Structures are given as C-alpha cells and as structure tokens.
Amino acid sequence: MLFLGIETSCDETSMAVLDTAEGVLSTHTASQADIHNLFGGVVPEVASRNHILKLEPLYEKCLADASIRPSDLDVIGVTNAPGLIGALFVGVGFAKGLGYGLKIPVMPVNHLSAHILAAELEHKELKPPYLALIISGGHTHIYDVDAALNFRLVAKTVDDAAGESFDKVAKMLDLGYPGGPAIEKLAKSGRGDAVPLPLAMKKEDNFSFSGLKTAVLNSLNKGIYTKEDLAASFQRTAAETLVLKTMRIARRLKRHNVVVSGGVACNGYIRETFRNSCKKGEHVYFPSFRLCTDNGDMIAYAASRFYSRRRFFSLEGTAYDTQPEIG
Numbered sequence: 001m002l003f004l005g006i007e008t009s010c011d012e013t014s015m016a017v018l019d020t021a022e023g024v025l026s027t028h029t030a031s032q033a034d035i036h037n038l039f040g041g042v043v044p045e046v047a048s049r050n051h052i053l054k055l056e057p058l059y060e061k062c063l064a065d066a067s068i069r070p071s072d073l074d075v076i077g078v079t080n081a082p083g084l085i086g087a088l089f090v091g092v093g094f095a096k097g098l099g100y101g102l103k104i105p106v107m108p109v110n111h112l113s114a115h116i117l118a119a120e121l122e123h124k125e126l127k128p129p130y131l132a133l134i135i136s137g138g139h140t141h142i143y144d145v146d147a148a149l150n151f152r153l154v155a156k157t158v159d160d161a162a163g164e165s166f167d168k169v170a171k172m173l174d175l176g177y178p179g180g181p182a183i184e185k186l187a188k189s190g191r192g193d194a195v196p197l198p199l200a201m202k203k204e205d206n207f208s209f210s211g212l213k214t215a216v217l218n219s220l221n222k223g224i225y226t227k228e229d230l231a232a233s234f235q236r237t238a239a240e241t242l243v244l245k246t247m248r249i250a251r252r253l254k255r256h257n258v259v260v261s262g263g264v265a266c267n268g269y270i271r272e273t274f275r276n277s278c279k280k281g282e283h284v285y286f287p288s289f290r291l292c293t294d295n296g297d298m299i300a301y302a303a304s305r306f307y308s309r310r311r312f313f314s315l316e317g318t319a320y321d322t323q324p325e326i327g
Ligand code: ATP
Pocket: 009, 010, 011, 082, 083, 111, 115, 135, 136, 137, 138, 139, 162, 163, 164, 166, 167, 178, 179, 180, 181, 184, 262, 263, 264, 265, 266, 267, 268, 292, 293, 294
C-alpha cells in the first residue's frame, strides 16, 4: 500500500511517499529555519503562510521522485496535533482536499506518536513494547508503548521543553536560532564540569528545565565563565537529567528497549550519555538525524502502523494545538 505523509505542525513543510512493502520511495522537506531565524524564533502566522506556498510543489516533487501517479496513492496521513494551530490547519486542509479529490481515506496522525515510531523505520528489529522519550522543540515526554501500540504518558516536563531550553540558552549566548546545534558545536570546546548547575527534581519522574535555564543565565551574568564552558555544562546537565529519569523509569517498568527521538535526539553528547548508561540487555534506539527532526516519512509510517484501526477523517475532521492522548 502507498501512504502519503504530510507534516506542517511547526516550521518544516515535509512530505513523503511510503510503500509498506518497499519503504520510503520519496521524501522532501522545505525548512523555514532561515526565515524564522530573522525573528529569533518561529512566527506562527509566517509559518502558516509558508506551508501554503510549499505544499503543492512538495507534492509534485514527491510523486515525481516516487514515479507514481496521484491515483496510485491509497491513504493520506497528516499531522493534526499537536503543534501551531494555523500551521496544522494548512496541512489538514490540504490533506482533506486531496483525499476528497482522490477518493481515498485521510488519517489524522499525532505528531508525537510519529516522532516515536520514526525509530522503527530504520531499526527493523525494534517493535513495541518499549519506553519512548521525545525531546523536541515543544515536548519532553516519556511514553510507555505496549505491544498493542497503546501509548501511556508516564512523565513530562512541568515547564520548558528540552529543545526550548537549548534554544533559550543559545539566545542568551547570542548563538541564533535554532539553538541546539549551535550549543552542541560550542560545547565541544568547553568543559562540562566548569559551571555548577542544578539537576532539577532528581527524585521525581517529571522533568523541569526552567530552573536550569535561569541558573545558566545567573552564571553568565557573573561574568567569570566562558561561553564554551557554559554551553558544555548546560548540555551535560541536560543530558544527565534526561538519562537519569528515562533509564530509571525504563528499569522500573521493565522495558529493555528505549527509544529517544525528536530534534534534541540529534545531539551527539546526549546520544553518547544514553549509550554509556545502558546495562547488559538494555538497548537505546535513535532515529537518524533526518528522522529525529520533523519529516513526512514518520507521518506516513505512523499512518501505516495505525491503519488497521480505521480511524479516518470525516469532512468535519480538524486539527488541535494540544492533544495529549495518542493512538
Ligand atoms: P514538537 O515536535 O515538540 O512539536 P518541533 O517539531 O519544533 O517540536 P523538532 O523539530 O523535533 O521540534 O526539534 C527542534 C528542536 O531540536 C529545537 O529546539 C532545536 O534546538 C533542537 N535541536 C536540534 N538539533 C539539536 C542538537 N544537535 N542538540 C540539541 N538540540 C537540538
């Protein structure tokens, strides 16, 4: 079966064609990072307008690259939650119009479930049950995924998301947007133990990143630390928090496989800290860099994984900026 995946939840317009037998046939992403960089962060209305401009050309490219006609498509999967509401409306409207025209079902896909399932695309041996940590621009959530593909929220951030804290610390250090890659680069020339920073809510499952951000700001204002040391110490503390809580929950729930996904999972230091924390029999899976950030592949794949539930959009189907339940 051929699935078209459409992603417009934030500042990337992305689309992919997935053949359930052959894998991903084509994929294209139009990033708006350069545009939003001018404003120091994502401007929702600007994002919506750019999605409108990009969807049609991406659709033409995806079909051409996959050497298929529109009538070959069987199902459309589209991100309908969570994300920027205007941006989501653009993708959902496009998908519903296309599905109506082609007379094929359109499936709403939860963006977070897709970030998690992205890990299965490249690791064929990986199947639920597993514990999944999403560390992205808007979320820091841990889900327990059972063998029947039910998602249960086990922990989340009580304030900033992990990616948000990377972006905000990068802003303090004048590194531009998005901040994650810039922090990682700068941290390579710094010492992770140079600046004392707090590991928040150590005993609890939930995360908190806002205190860490403030601690970095206070340390910066002391004027005695280099930007390199601040970046490295911040990154190290963030990595230790993520690993400590995720692996502790995994062990408590007896999950031997752990998935770490979302844009922050591109971070090499965080990947290494997770790998080093694994005991015998434990495995941590990361999608490749491209599949960690927003992409159409994961939306098409999630649609294919949920297809048997037959939860298709009616013409009234819509988008939601938040929607904690997945499935
Ligand atoms: P969500 O999925 O929660 O709706 P999003 O889709 O905007 O949010 P992603 O695109 O998955 O989030 O990830 C973007 C985030 O990842 C940004 O905050 C960015 O700074 C962060 N990021 C990207 N690369 C790295 C890196 N190498 N190290 C740390 N953070 C990174």
